[in-house]
Amino acid sequence: MPPPAGTLTPGLASFLSSLKSSPIETSVESLVSLLRRRQIRGSRSCAIATAHLLRMVLRNIPVRDVTKLIDRVQQIGQRLAEAQPKELAIGNILRRILGLIRDEAEEDRDREAGGYGETGIGSRNATSITSPDRQPGPTEKRSLLAPNTSTTAPAITSLFSPVPLKSASPTSTPGTHTPGGGSPIAAPLSSTPNTAQDLRAEVVEGVQEIIDELNQADDQIAGYAIDHIHSSEVVLTYRPSMTVQRFILKAAAKRKFTVIHAGPFPNDHWPRRLAGNPNTSLDDDEGNPERFQKSLTVAGVTVVMIPFSAVFALMSRTSKVILDPHIVLADGSLVAPAGARAMAQAASMHQTPVIVLSGVYKLSPVYPSDVKTLIETGNPSSVVGYDQGSLLEKIDIKNPLFDHVPADIVDLYITNLGGHAPSYLYRIIADHYRNEDIHLMRSDLE
Amino acid sequence: MASSSTKAAAAAAQSSLTTPPPEERPSSPPKNKDNSDFDILATYTHLLSTTPTLTMPLAAIASLIKLLTHSPPSTTSETLSLLSTHSAALKRALRNPIACTAGTDLFQRYIISTLQSPVSLQTRSTGDFTTTRDGLVASGEQFVARAQEARGVIATIGGKLVQDGSTVLTAGDSRVVSAVLDAAADKGVKFRVVYVRDSGTPSSSSDASGVGGDGMVARLRGKGVAVAVIGPSATAYSLGKVTMVMVGAEGVVENGGIVSRLGTYQLAMLAKSARKPVYVVAESHKFVRLYPLGQYDLPIQQTVLDFRDRTDDADEGNVPGGTGEEKRSGGGEGDEEAVDYTPPELITALVTETGVHIPSAVSEELIKIWY
Numbered sequence: 071m072p073p074p075a076g077t078l079t080p081g082l083a084s085f086l087s088s089l090k091s092s093p094i095e096t097s098v099e100s101l102v103s104l105l106r107r108r109q110i111r112g113s114r115s116c117a118i119a120t121a122h123l124l125r126m127v128l129r130n131i132p133v134r135d136v137t138k139l140i141d142r143v144q145q146i147g148q149r150l151a152e153a154q155p156k157e158l159a160i161g162n163i164l165r166r167i168l169g170l171i172r173d174e175a176e177e178d179r180d181r182e183a184g185g186y187g188e189t190g191i192g193s194r195n196a197t198s199i200t201s202p203d204r205q206p207g208p209t210e211k212r213s214l215l216a217p218n219t220s221t222t223a224p225a226i227t228s229l230f231s232p233v234p235l236k237s238a239s240p241t242s243t244p245g246t247h248t249p250g251g252g253s254p255i256a257a258p259l260s261s262t263p264n265t266a267q268d269l270r271a272e273v274v275e276g277v278q279e280i281i282d283e284l285n286q287a288d289d290q291i292a293g294y295a296i297d298h299i300h301s302s303e304v305v306l307t308y309r310p311s312m313t314v315q316r317f318i319l320k321a322a323a324k325r326k327f328t329v330i331h332a333g334p335f336p337n338d339h340w341p342r343r344l345a346g347n348p349n350t351s352l353d354d355d356e357g358n359p360e361r362f363q364k365s366l367t368v369a370g371v372t373v374v375m376i377p378f379s380a381v382f383a384l385m386s387r388t389s390k391v392i393l394d395p396h397i398v399l400a401d402g403s404l405v406a407p408a409g410a411r412a413m414a415q416a417a418s419m420h421q422t423p424v425i426v427l428s429g430v431y432k433l434s435p436v437y438p439s440d441v442k443t444l445i446e447t448g449n450p451s452s453v454v455g456y457d458q459g460s461l462l463e464k465i466d467i468k469n470p471l472f473d474h475v476p477a478d479i480v481d482l483y484i485t486n487l488g489g490h491a492p493s494y495l496y497r498i499i500a501d502h503y504r505n506e507d508i509h510l511m512r513s514d515l516e
Numbered sequence: 517m518a519s520s521s522t523k524a525a526a527a528a529a530q531s532s533l534t535t536p537p538p539e540e541r542p543s544s545p546p547k548n549k550d551n552s553d554f555d556i557l558a559t560y561t562h563l564l565s566t567t568p569t570l571t572m573p574l575a576a577i578a579s580l581i582k583l584l585t586h587s588p589p590s591t592t593s594e595t596l597s598l599l600s601t602h603s604a605a606l607k608r609a610l611r612n613p614i615a616c617t618a619g620t621d622l623f624q625r626y627i628i629s630t631l632q633s634p635v636s637l638q639t640r641s642t643g644d645f646t647t648t649r650d651g652l653v654a655s656g657e658q659f660v661a662r663a664q665e666a667r668g669v670i671a672t673i674g675g676k677l678v679q680d681g682s683t684v685l686t687a688g689d690s691r692v693v694s695a696v697l698d699a700a701a702d703k704g705v706k707f708r709v710v711y712v713r714d715s716g717t718p719s720s721s722s723d724a725s726g727v728g729g730d731g732m733v734a735r736l737r738g739k740g741v742a743v744a745v746i747g748p749s750a751t752a753y754s755l756g757k758v759t760m761v762m763v764g765a766e767g768v769v770e771n772g773g774i775v776s777r778l779g780t781y782q783l784a785m786l787a788k789s790a791r792k793p794v795y796v797v798a799e800s801h802k803f804v805r806l807y808p809l810g811q812y813d814l815p816i817q818q819t820v821l822d823f824r825d826r827t828d829d830a831d832e833g834n835v836p837g838g839t840g841e842e843k844r845s846g847g848g849e850g851d852e853e854a855v856d857y858t859p860p861e862l863i864t865a866l867v868t869e870t871g872v873h874i875p876s877a878v879s880e881e882l883i884k885i886w887y
Binding site: 400402437440477494497500508509 | 679876880
């Protein structure tokens with residue numbers, strides 16, 4: 071849930087409360103600077119802030135044309151993403167909202183098209199063998215499971231997209247005019263060019279669902295806890311967030327087990343000490359270690375604190391490692407607080423299962439072509455303090471805040487949709503993002 | 517994609533389709549039951565040799581399109597049977613039909629779904645079949661042109677994988693790999709390349725860029741990229757200095773593995789044991805519906821392992837140590853090189869024009885293409 075209610079300090083809470091009262095442009099500016107100053111950080115907070123802002127944008131922009139609406143949302147989203155390129159969750163939310171708009175627009179177009187799409191297997195064939203930078207076309211299908219797969223009839227496979235047969239094609243270039251329609255169940259052919267309002271209402275509703283999902287993700291993930299934590303097991307955690315905490319607490323309601331909590335030197339306290347600001351921990355929703363321990367002990371779980379150096383030694387006694395990612399990438403690898411890779415590697419040495427708890431909003435369709443760009447570097451003074459002056463002159467100190475954990479040392483992902491093998495994540499990603507939006511943030515990884 | 521390049525590619529494909537095939541191999545084995553005057557194999561080999569940029573699946577599709585123009589069918593079922601007999605003939609005639617199968621299957625699938633599409637049904641109910649047929653031919657040609665652009669898209673996507681300061685190891689003189697590396701070099705990325713040259717005879721690969729990668733090496737060097745050329749026996753030695761391995765493929769099979777030039781499998785094994793990522797760059801029309809269970813489960817005829825003893829040697833005269841060397845029986849077709857199968861566990865990711873996919877996503881892509 072939203073971090074500390076201290077609304078005086080700028081952060082997610084202050085941003086959300088000011089959102090309603092200020093004009094869009096001001097809100098965008100304020101979020102951009104909050105992101106830049108790292109006053110909003112962590113996937114969850116960034117996702118929530120982005121979703122709320124874009125919902126506001128969708129509500130308030132007077133746009134008749136879907137293409138313009140998409141452009142506008144894209145523009146704002148890109149500004150946010152560029153403000154903090156390492157927070158891929160911003161891009162994830164943006165992509166999902168753009169996908170929503172496109173879906174709604176297509177639904178409307180299909181209705182206009184007079185029901186061509188419903189017939190023939192050909193219409194279900196929209197494929198993605200097209201250049202990714204192709205104009206967003208109606209032919210790109212999100213997934214086979216997507217409810218509305220009917221696209222325009224001649225879109226056999228867009229590999230071919232037969233021009234000569236296209237005479238009756240209902241869609242010319244996408245977005246030249248795409249008037250909205252009524253609600254999806256409404257009778258076909260009833261749409262008139264000035265009902266973009268309805269489309270927008272649908273989209274805003276969809277964004278609300280995304281926001282609900284963001285709020286419920288932790289509880290939904292916790293719902294799977296009973297399946298994974300069994301009696302008298304030893305569970306190893308590292309930098310547990312609220313997600314992990316809820317997961318463990320849910321299991322603790324029924325079972326007795328032990329949690330080993332590895333201490334995260336050197337980034338355990340530095341932001342707080344440095345800024346005097348409780349909001350600037352590594353992840354906004356990262357639980358306070360003491361509070362974490364206390365709540366677990368109250369629930370009847372035995373909690374053992376160990377230094378990180380003891381992780382390998384204790385791994386042989388551990389039955390499960392639970393990690394919490396910062397972001398999950400398209401190939402099933404993840405970015406997690408520094409130390410996670412060492413831990414996962416130790417676990418795979420001991421054949422201990424590594425479980426990663428991640429909301430779907432953390433799944434990014436970005437392929438990590440350059441991992442280095444995703445790793446944030448922190449304050450080196452927490453590794454070697456300034457009091458060691460003579461040493462500082464001679465050495466370079468780096469303090470990466472994150473680790474990239476490759477997919478082959480992760481055994482299971484638990485998202486709010488259930489448990490998945492890392493090799494299956496591409497499927498969930500394909501379900502949630504549309505092809506034309508994947509390369510949205512070209513600058514992200516360049 | 518710039519429209520000018522689109523037009524150029526389309527024009528290239530067009531011209532390649534309109535030039536008449538020389539009847540250079542009248543003795544070749546295709547058995548055309550009907551329309552015996554059309555030699556699909558000759559068309560196919562001619563297309564491959566005259567258009568160096570054409571991949572095998574696309575050459576197969578282009579041949580089938582030519583077939584449709586050459587002997588125009590007048591009904592739907594005639595079209596389908598014509599295509600399937602000639603596809604089968606072409607596949608039979610080739611020693612390694614995997615790449616060409618990808619093309620013929622895709623095209624037949626496309627024809628069927630086009631004929632079933634409502635627009636087509638409408639046209640057919642009103643007009644005669646000629647209109648439909650012309651439509652098929654025209655859109656097929658357009659497909660070939662567009663599929664050729666895929667390489668450029670892959671170059672853009674794959675170019676991002678090549679980072680400053682990295683060293684890319686490649687082998688087999690793949691045109692797609694070459695395009696990717698060119699794109700990265702043009703972008704100003706500072707990287708190095710290790711090229712693994714075939715130790716055997718200079719390969720007679722179908723592209724005109726040079727023999728066995730010389731063209732690629734020279735071009736990259738010309739762009740200021742430092743290239744080291746090594747023999748296959750130096751691969752393991754060199755891997756320590758390498759950031760990633762990038763290879764092309766002849767076919768991508770259902771489980772995400774690839775069928776590629778002999779030596780790719782061992783290269784991927786070495787890379788795996790050295791913990792280096794292996795990227796496969798291939799257009800998605802190379803995806804083929806095949807699920808090989810191992811090296812010897814491919815529908816091809818090749819004699820890589822040629823066990824001999826005294827009596828065999830005496831029979832054939834000399835030729836000692838035939839093991840490990842490809843026995844060429846086909847006689848100089850550009851595509852007739854020995855291949856091996858690289859299982860998906862050894863592949864980090866496949867770069868296609870639709871994006872970067874992990875091997876397990878290949879079946880998904882296949883489904884998208886086919887259904």
